[in-house]
Amino acid sequence: MKLLVVEDEPNLLSVIRKGLSEKNHDVSAALDGTTALQMITENTFDVVVLDIMLPDINGIEICRRVRAANNFVPILMLTALTSSENIVTGLNAGADDYLAKPFRFTELEARINALARRAGQEHRPSEIISIADLEIDRKAKTVKRGQDTILLTAKEFKLLYYLAKNTGSVLSREKILDNVWNINFDMNTNVVDVYINYLRNKIDKPYTTKLIHTLKGLGYVLKS
Numbered sequence: 001m002k003l004l005v006v007e008d009e010p011n012l013l014s015v016i017r018k019g020l021s022e023k024n025h026d027v028s029a030a031l032d033g034t035t036a037l038q039m040i041t042e043n044t045f046d047v048v049v050l051d052i053m054l055p056d057i058n059g060i061e062i063c064r065r066v067r068a069a070n071n072f073v074p075i076l077m078l079t080a081l082t083s084s085e086n087i088v089t090g091l092n093a094g095a096d097d098y099l100a101k102p103f104r105f106t107e108l109e110a111r112i113n114a115l116a117r118r119a120g121q122e123h124r125p126s127e128i129i130s131i132a133d134l135e136i137d138r139k140a141k142t143v144k145r146g147q148d149t150i151l152l153t154a155k156e157f158k159l160l161y162y163l164a165k166n167t168g169s170v171l172s173r174e175k176i177l178d179n180v181w182n183i184n185f186d187m188n189t190n191v192v193d194v195y196i197n198y199l200r201n202k203i204d205k206p207y208t209t210k211l212i213h214t215l216k217g218l219g220y221v222l223k224s
Contacts, residue, residue, distance in 0.1 A: 001046040001116055002026045006036040006062070007078065008054050016049070019105045020112075033057025040066055041166055042175070045073050046119070047112050052079045052090065060093045067094035069167055070129045074115035078103070129164040132209055132224035136164050143203075150202050155180070159195050160203070163212070163222035172219040196220055 003025050007013040013029055020027045028043070030036040033054045040048065040062075048066075052059035059077055066073065077095040079087070087098055096115055099108060127138040135144045138161055143150040152160065159180050163171065173192045177183040181191065196212065204210045213221050 001112070002028075002044070003047050003049065003112065004028045004030065004036065004039055004043075004045045005049045006030045006033070006054065006059070007049075007051045008032060009051075016105075016108070020109070023109060033059070033062050036062055037065060040071065040073065041069070041169055046116050047074045047076060049076050049078060049108070049112065050095070052077060052081060059095075060090060063090065063093035063095050069169075070165065072119075074119045076108075076111055076115055129161070129167070131164060131167055131211055131222060133207075134164075134203065134211060136161055145203065145207060148206075152199075152202065156195060156198055156202070160199055160222075163220065166222075168221065168223050170215050170218050170221045176220070192220075 003020055005013060005016050005020070005027060007016065007029070008031050010031070013031065017027045017029050028039060028045070030039055033056045036048075036050070036054075037057065050059045050062060054062075057065075059079075063075055063077070066075070074097075075095045077090045077098040078101060079090065079098055080101045081087075090098055096118075097111055099111055129136045129138070133146045137143075141157055143152055143157065143160065159176070162176065162179050176192050177189070183189075196214075200212050204212055209224065211222055211224060213223065215221060
């Protein structure tokens with residue numbers, strides 16, 4: 001499994017990472033919330049192990065932001081705050097399970113495996129991302145704005161879905177090229193700008209509220 005462990009105590013992080021790696025998992029690590037959010041946005045993980053007490057953005061807020069972006073990665077929250085109120089707050093923010101510190105490694109591994117199994121068994125009849133009146137159904141490959149069905153090419157849909165999956169995040173041309181065209185360098189191409197224009201003509205131009213925004217020198221963002 002591909003795992004992300006977010007923990008600000010280097011010694012504990014090292015122990016967890018080493019133990020999970022020895023179980024043949026691909027383990028990435030983050031020491032703070034800002035790095036964790038960036039990694040979750042830019043990668044696909046099977047499970048995220050997330051400490052609540054972090055030095056910048058706490059685990060509760062990370063959960064909220066991940067779920068607000070329609071990312072359903074299973075999240076196991078590590079916490080030294082074991083009161084019912086703190087646990088409920090974490091679960092309500094979007095965590096799937098919690099484990100109190102200190103914990104045994106065998107229990108951590110068992111909970112990770114259980115979350116991964118549960119995620120694999122879940123059946124979602126549709127995977128729909130909604131931004132304002134725009135609805136994108138990844139499974140059906142359909143796009144609607146209000147009552148209108150919008151027809152997109154396969155590449156236009158892939159670009160729109162990537163923007164929608166990262167709603168509110170500014171995406172550089174390089175990131176878009178890497179994730180939509182599988183090109184990990186610029187090549188001096190304007191293909192991103194061309195396809196953004198295609199999308200705008202279909203998604204934004206006929207409507208009052210514009211959803212695709214340009215941040216000069218930075219890239220593009222989809223938001224209401």
